[in-house]
Amino acid sequence: MKDPLSLKNQLCFPIYALAKEVINQYRPLLDELDVTYPQYLVLIVLWDNEEQTVGQLGEKLFLDSGTLTPLLKRMEQKEMVIRKRSSNDERIVKLSLTPKGTALKEKAKSIPHRIMESIGISQEELLILKEIIIKILNKKK
Template sequence: MNTSLSLENQVCFPIYALAKEIVQHYRPFLDALGITYPQYLVLMVLWKEREQTVGQLGDRVFLDSGTLTPLLKRMEQKGMVERRRNPADERVVNISLTPKGLALEEQASDIPQKLMESMQVTEEEVVALKNSIMKILNKQK
């Protein structure tokens, strides 16, 4: 048997399993805010950038417009974001935060700390893991 094809020897499997586990740890904190994990990702970008096009958001959160557009529509229905066509180019949709979306930033401010406590890891461990992942991701660009 070729051991290089054993599930235990794959780097992708523990990363896949860890990603699912991390999202599960986020769930109670995000449920309390009435948002999903992908919505949280969008909000984090908008809390920093304030306004983005759908294309810019997709690039930042690694979602295509077919996935992002319905997600943004739901966020708009919940009153978190506003979608507006760009007057200079009707094909471009600008996304900005509403007061409700802005207010969620303060409510979410303790999520990173709560997540580390929930996963029983230190900030140093999280930073080391993130740095290793980013090293691989940045080599792909």
């Protein structure tokens, strides 16, 4: 490697560019549901788990409460989620889906397949890429 500070020699740049590109692929599909990419991720977690605390959600999505709070507030205004303080501990906020939030799951079912087609790599390549990314993310913990 001649110049370690050259853009073409940076690991971070292609990862950054790929993340932007993938999110851009999602945008028109999510516009159909009237959700942003971060809201879509929240919905995915709640579709898997009926109820989550804000803390649990933050851990799963690698987001802090300062980022999650306004995001969840907007989702609540759109009547997708309900935020409720725990009766046992006022500091804990529990999240659950509204019927509208639950209904969006059916509309979102085609998104993973449509994204896969738009990215243009095989299922096998995608699984390899995902394993490498997860390995890097888990090393951070």
